[in-house]
Amino acid sequence: MLKDKPLVIGGKKIKSRMLLGTGKFRNKKDVTESIKASGTEIVTVALRRIDLKRHEDNILEYIPENINLLINTSGARDAKEVLRIARIAKEAGYGNWVKVEVVNDSKYLLPDNRETVRATGLLSEEGFVALPYMYPDLYTARELVKAGAAAVMPLGSCIGSGRGVKAKEFIKILINEIDLPVIVDAGLGLPSHAAESMELGADAVLVNTAVANARNPKSIAKAFALAVKAGRLAYLGGVPGEKDSASASSPLTGFLFEDKND
């Protein structure tokens, strides 16, 4: 088995390369079971869905203690709102990991990259570990690095659409050029989409709808986890296939450099 470097986020070593979202589940018991089945160590929860008042049926009760919480700022429309949401989360004791989600388009729910960069800057200044959800654009990704992001989370396709890694070409560019962990988020509808992302060289994936909407969320969570492992192994093993800067396994012009006289 090939040796892998651990994924490090906010200074923490993370073994599982699958992150799980907790929205849209039909009941909260399925959330717990899916977390366990997937072996994930990081789950996202929307602050807007955490019931600070009610203890019974509060989503946090269903997340095992050893799991890292990544609070998402869903509902925020600009950087200031992201910061306000993050501060509330921190004060409520949910830690300082924030998935920056700024959406200003209710039809496609595409992230607003410009506000995302601003939000990431503001959060980092206040000591938050910011993981921005973004549209895979190289310039934005570079800005996010400067703004202090802990990882970048490009979308595979529109959130909730399950259409797979449609933005593959551009995600690959981020993987090549950006030194931060690249976590493919949104649009992964099948375990094979997760495997595909990992084969590309993504550091991790985030899955939600596909698990939450499954007839049996627990087994789909497990299937995704296995696909993520398979994809990672394939990447490490140097999966043969279309490569952008290819190096042929036996050089085509090697004969020019061979010390042989005919």
Added chain:
Amino acid sequence: MINLPELKAILADDKRKTIENLAVKAGAITRQYFGRTISLYAPIYLSNYCDNECIYCGFSKKLKIKRKKLSPAEIEKEMAQVAKTGIQNILLLSGGSRTQTPPVYIENAVKTAGKYFPSISLEVYSLEEGEYRQLYRSGVDGITIYQETYNKKRYNELHPSGKKSDYNYRYLTPERIAKSGIRYISLGVLLGLHDVAEDIYELFKHLELLERDFPGVEYSLSFPRILPVPGTKFKPGSVSDRTLVKLICLARILFPRVGINLSTRESGRLRDHTLGLGVTRISAASKTSVGGYAGIGREDTQFDVRDRRPVREVVARLKERGFDPVFTDWRRIKNGP
């Protein structure tokens, strides 16, 4: 978008197969984008004073009903009562009287609501952009504003006097709301006032325009069926359950991510069955009289509640049917700059 003849054809076709096909499609889209979650809210009526005389409404100034507006202390009492049920999304309503319930009255009610509820919406008379901005900053997240009917001629017949008789001012209200910064806008028509297909077609067109011009706003739709008003000659057109279900499905298919609300004016049975088809937000245990929760006065209601189940029961039923009831869908943050 669908065109009017297509919409008319669908609404005229009550074949089992047609409706079932729509439902299957709409159900799949709903699951895809909303999963199995249903948000819950409750209305609180602040006042039934009104300066208008909409002929389909039980609060019309022409009607001799007992009038009541809640005092600040009563508002507090009423809200405390609703908060006890666990409901956290609140819709504050008031009749169309700028004199009895001016914007500052509404604003004060919003501020009180902020102590009890993380998310506050309003259903009140049309306001100016600046007034909406002020309310937004006081903590309002959403506004419900129905055009009632999009047919101008019919609109004028139904709204003979008062500020509300200005069709265009009403039509441009969602724009003023969007510009003020408010997050959610709920649109609708009152089914039974005019030809359903024509009104729904115009409603969809209105929504499409708003989505284009103000993409940052989250929209939702409601399809209230208007009921006869006791003591008046007003006779609404009848709108069948089948038509209502088709409308819900069409809305979901044409606007996959838009919220769809269903109030307690519909029966529990219809509400239960439309959940998976497109509805994403329902009211529960509603009282539609002023002071109805805390038992302050016994005033006349705006419409009759058909689904009277307490919140507890609604929640149990949702779970039984494989839905996750959502009480909290927003965390109060400071609105505005």
